[in-house]
Amino acid sequence: MSITTLRVGDRDRQTTADLLSLALAQGYFDLTEYEIRVQAAFAADTSEDLRRVLADLPVEQLRRSDPRRIAARKNAARASVRFHLAGYAAMVAIVLAVWLAVALTTGSTAYFWPIWPILGGAVGLLGHVLPVRTFCR
Structure with missing residues (x-):
């Protein structure tokens, strides 16, 4: 594990799941893909795992339109x-x-x-x- 890859806690996983919910509500993917990504988010052990779940999403835009x-x-x-x-x-x-x-x-x-x-x-x-x-x- 590299220095920049940190372990994540439940709060980080929940924040990622909230962003995924916003992305679903804004039509970035369908319910099946949402479920897969949420499962991956809650299974994540490191910050790199969470980054991969959100990699193709405009996270700042999701936050602004929350x-x-x-x-x-x-x-x-x-x-x-x-x-x-x-x-x-x-x-x-x-x-x-x-x-x-x-x-x-x-x-x-x-x-x-x-x-x-x-x-x-x-x-x-x-x-x-x-x-x-x-x-x-």
Whole structure:
């Protein structure tokens, strides 16, 4: 056994079987060939054996089009928008509180300066929300 050929464990075999399932779902081979490859994957002892099972498949393309991966990326994008919205709401609350405190202590409400950070933050928030809404449907 060479240095670059490593023994594999159940997790490696299961990862290979998952890739084979994706390849079957995407039409790279039929059910008979899938069964043969899965049996070979679970019988594999080394990383070289697993590489041979996947040798003729576009593994990176399979991973990119994995529905679980796509769903996870969409969920992460939505979570980042919620985090951005929470930060924006906190900023709005702070600038309004400062403006109100100054207005109450000085008695002057002539210039509503919080409009500028509120509008600027809204532009940034919309720049984040619109692409996420467009591509994460």
